[in-house]
Amino acid sequence: EIVRWNIKVSKDTDLTLRTFLGARGAKKGDLSKFIEEAVRWHVLHRTVQDIRERNANTDPDELQRIIDETVSEVRAERHRKGRAGKA
Structure with missing residues (x-):
């Protein structure tokens, strides 16, 4: 199921990301895919950090x-x- 997000980012971030995706031949929907992948990686990274901190001792x-x-x-x-x- 797809959920629509309304997000705000700086013009610099928008330009940087669109340039990055454009240089790789991005197609319609690639911005959404990029954001979803970035969120998943960030959540995984934070989860790993939390587990490491919890098990540090x-x-x-x-x-x-x-x-x-x-x-x-x-x-x-x-x-x-x-x-x-x-x-």
Whole structure:
């Protein structure tokens, strides 16, 4: 589902972005795609920063154990779902 945003940016930002996109042969809709991708990357970056800050005082060995355990659980779940889809 598409949601329409009304945003305001400086003329300099507008010109810089439109020049950037134009130099790459941008088509209609590419401005929206660029903004959506930029927002997703920024949210991911901030999420990673928050997690790093939250775990800054965690014992590295304990943190690795938690990561390994979680990765194993996810892989096992995917493996189960893969087998169920083939049955």
